Amino acid sequence: xxxxxxxxxxxxxxxxxxxxxxxxxxxxxxxxxxxxxxxxxxxxxxxxxxxxxxxxxxxxxxxxxxxxxxxxxxxxxxxxxxxxxxxxxxxxxxxxxxxxxxxxxxxxxxxxxxxxxxxxxxxxxxxxxxxxxxxxxxxxxxxxxxxxxxxxxxxxxxxxxxxxxxxxxxxxxxxxxxxxxxxxxxxxxxxxxxxxxxxxxxxxxxxxxxxxxxxxxxxxxxxxxxxxxxxxxxxxxxxxxxxxxxxxxxxxxxxxxxxxxxxxxxxxxxxxxxxxxxxxxxxx
Amino acid sequence: xxxxxxxxxxxxxxxxxxxxxxxxxxxxxxxxxxxxxxxxxxxxxxxxxxxxxxxxxxxxxxxxxxxxxxxxxxxxxxxxxxxxxxxxxxxxxxxxxxxxxxxxxxxxxxxxxxxxxxxxxxxxxxxxxxxxxxxxxxxxxxxxxxxxxxxxxxxxxxxxxxxxxxxxxxxxxxxxxxxxxxxxxxxxxxxxxxxxxxxxxxxxxxxxxxxxxxxxxxxxxxxxxxxxxxxxxxxxxxxxxxxxxxxxxxxxx
Numbered sequence: 086x087x088x089x090x091x092x093x094x095x096x097x098x099x100x101x102x103x104x105x106x107x108x109x110x111x112x113x114x115x116x117x118x119x120x121x122x123x124x125x126x127x128x129x130x131x132x133x134x135x136x137x138x139x140x141x142x143x144x145x146x147x148x149x150x151x152x153x154x155x156x157x158x159x160x161x162x163x164x165x166x167x168x169x170x171x172x173x174x175x176x177x178x179x180x181x182x183x184x185x186x187x188x189x190x191x192x193x194x195x196x197x198x199x200x201x202x203x204x205x206x207x208x209x210x211x212x213x214x215x216x217x218x219x220x221x222x223x224x225x226x227x228x229x230x231x232x233x234x235x236x237x238x239x240x241x242x243x244x245x246x247x248x249x250x251x252x253x254x255x256x257x258x259x260x261x262x263x264x265x266x267x268x269x270x271x272x273x274x275x276x277x278x279x280x281x282x283x284x285x286x287x288x289x290x291x292x293x294x295x296x297x298x299x300x301x302x303x304x305x306x307x308x309x310x311x312x313x314x315x316x317x318x319x320x321x322x323x324x325x326x327x328x329x330x331x332x333x334x335x336x337x338x339x340x341x342x343x344x345x346x347x348x349x350x351x352x353x354x355x356x357x358x359x360x361x362x363x364x365x366x367x368x369x
Numbered sequence: 370x371x372x373x374x375x376x377x378x379x380x381x382x383x384x385x386x387x388x389x390x391x392x393x394x395x396x397x398x399x400x401x402x403x404x405x406x407x408x409x410x411x412x413x414x415x416x417x418x419x420x421x422x423x424x425x426x427x428x429x430x431x432x433x434x435x436x437x438x439x440x441x442x443x444x445x446x447x448x449x450x451x452x453x454x455x456x457x458x459x460x461x462x463x464x465x466x467x468x469x470x471x472x473x474x475x476x477x478x479x480x481x482x483x484x485x486x487x488x489x490x491x492x493x494x495x496x497x498x499x500x501x502x503x504x505x506x507x508x509x510x511x512x513x514x515x516x517x518x519x520x521x522x523x524x525x526x527x528x529x530x531x532x533x534x535x536x537x538x539x540x541x542x543x544x545x546x547x548x549x550x551x552x553x554x555x556x557x558x559x560x561x562x563x564x565x566x567x568x569x570x571x572x573x574x575x576x577x578x579x580x581x582x583x584x585x586x587x588x589x590x591x592x593x594x595x596x597x598x599x600x601x602x603x604x605x606x607x608x609x610x611x612x613x614x615x616x617x618x619x620x621x622x
Contacts, residue, residue: 178429248466252528255424256479256535257456266482267468 118342125340139302139324140334144341149306150219150299150314151348155288157223157310158230162287163280165227166234170276173235174242175264187239194232199292201229206296220310222298226287233286237279241272274360281356285349291318301327317345372399374438375539375569376421381435383416383425383593390416392593393435398539398586403561403570405584405601407577409621413593414573415463418541421571422458423451439539456483459532463544465524467516467531472508475516475527479535494534502530503560522553529560540564542572546579558583577617581605589613 129143136142177183205225215221245268253263291299299319307314324338325331376398383391391413398404406414419425420437423444436443444454456479468475476495485491495512499505504526508519516527525545532540542561546554561570561583574580580587581601588598589612597604597613608614615621 246466248462248464249468251424251427251462252466252468252531253478253482254427255422255455255460255462256482256532257452258479258482259452262482266478271469 115346118339118346121336122339122341122343125336126343130337130340131344134304135302138330139328139337140330144315144317144320144337144344146303146306147315147317147320147341148344148348151288151317151345153219153307153310153314154223154226154294154298154316155284157219158226158287159284161224161227162230162234162283166231166280166283167238167276169231170235170238170242171264171269174239175260175268190232190235194236197292198229198290201225202293202296204228205293210297216311217296217298217300217313218311219298219307219314222294222314222316223310225293225297226290229290229293230283230287233283234280237283238272238276241275241279242268244275245272274363277363278356278360281352285352288352289318289345289349291322294319295322317341317348321345372402374398375400375440376571377438378417378420379436379438381417381420381437382433383413383420384432384434385428386430390593391420394590394595396588396595396598398569398571400569401565401567402585403565403572403583404586404588405580406571406573406588406590407575407580407616408590408596409616410575411592412590414588414590415543416593417590418543418571418573419460421539421541422455422460424455424460426451456535457537458539458541459535459537460541460543461525461528461532461545464548465521465528467519467524467527470516471513472516472519472527473512476531476534479531483535498530498534499527501533501564502526503556503563504530520553521549522556525549525553525557526560529557529564533564537568539569539571542570542574544573544575547575554579577605589616591616 131143131148132145133143134146135144173183173187202225205221205228209215209221209224210217215224249267249271250263253267254260258266287293294316298313299316300313301323303313303315321338321341324334324341328334374397378394378396381391381394382389394413394417396404396417406417408414416425420433421439421444425431425433433445435445437445439454439458442449468478470478473495476498477491480491480494485494496505496509499508504523507523508514508527511518516524519527525548529540529545546557549557558579561572564570565585572580572583584601586599587601587604589596589604589608589610591612597608597610599609604613605617608617
């Protein structure tokens with residue numbers, strides 16, 4: 086083997102090793118949680134409330150709580166994020182101000198989630214008087230998700246060739262017509278992917294909901310958006326660190342973690358299918 | 370010239386930021402004739418043609434001075450509706466840019482955004498436009514197929530058909546053959562000859578033979594200035610300006 090070929094071999098070999106390492110870590114992680122959690126999962130676990138000081142019973146209220154709060158998050162973050170991205174990418178002039186705005190949005194996505202939690206307490210719980218509730222927590226998570234949905238949507242819009250826009254304009258389309266009929270349909274799969282990834286991340290957050298609405302234990306489901314709720318990530322946090330009998334409830338904690346991971350996986354799968362469908366519709 | 374002017378540029382200046390791309394261009398494109406714009410890369414010929422349907426408006430930081438008349442009306446007057454203007458002045462781009470839709474929907478796009486709803490009308494115009502662009506026979510059995518399935522030359526004729534569908538008076542061709550093969554190029558050149566019966570055509574081209582073949586009038590631009598303009602036969606056989614002569618004889622460019 087000559088030197089050039091050896092270097093090439095070495096290069097690809099190290100790249101491959103990196104991929105295998107990452108894969109191994111992920112597999113180990115999933116296996117660990119899966120094997121320890123699968124034993125706790127049964128119909129009762131999924132459909133019942135916790136009992137006996139959360140040492141028995143299920144996580145039904147937490148599943149519902151996470152579901153509800155994610156819906157509130159989506160209602161805030163999805164349309165607002167997409168529209169903001171459309172404005173930034175299609176309409177806004179590329180001035181210093183828009184560059185600063187864009188940079189700020191990028192930076193916001195790096196702000197620790199606990200900071201969002203504190204902000205949510207001040208704005209939604211105290212100033213707007215929504216109290217500790219599904220609404221406050223959902224809106225807080227919505228703010229956390231916004232930078233992600235904006236950035237992902239903008240990136241998706243950027244992938245649409247300019248010739249689609251110009252071609253439409255040259256036929257007498259208004260700018261909005263060109264965007265609505267000849268840009269958005271093709272950008273939508275990408276926009277949705279980024280958005281749902283952001284939502285999935287929000288659904289798994291603990292810190293922002295801890296002070297804004299998630300409860301340690303509730304005997305009932307939230308009846309309205311103004312009620313407190315139980316949520317999977319917070320429940321997991323409680324079971325793993327705050328419970329009076331941590332070792333006793335460890336299997337339940339793993340079960341909760343597994344359910345959370347599966348829910349997020351399902352969300353991603355749903356987007357995957359939606360994307361596939363949208364692509365087919367566009368092609369036809 | 371004893372011809373009716375369709376488009377007339379008067380003292381047209383154009384700037385990208387501080388850089389002046391067009392300098393005091395005065396040019397008349399006669400009705401139902403083909404006017405070719407030639408010149409070395411960066412001479413402003415594409416910029417010029419894009420001022421005629423105000424396509425440069427969408428590029429940020431650009432500025433226009435002077436006037437462009439379409440049928441005697443200044444298209445840069447504040448009263449002019451750019452959307453209406455672009456319906457009257459169609460454009461075919463350098464790279465074929467079919468939309469990722471079916472062949473039918475590509476042609477129908479311009480009709481639908483302009484509010485046409487009746488399926489029968491749309492079908493009629495799609496067929497008429499494809500026939501005018503000499504593409505009908507090749508695609509009539511597969512109108513539902515994605516336009517990307519067509520060859521490059523077919524895609525370009527599709528784009529021509531698409532602009533014909535909205536019934537413009539003028540069609541601007543911005544180097545329409547630079548991305549397609551010689552046989553497809555010949556077809557488009559033949560097509561341009563037919564189109565000029567009903568439309569006024571302006572074509573930017575890098576290819577001097579092409580300008581000589583298809584056009585009635587030729588404008589030679591260099592560094593944003595109109596160096597010479599006249600009947601194509603005269604420009605290519607007996608140019609007045611030394612620069613024009615040097616360019617068409619291939620001494621530079």
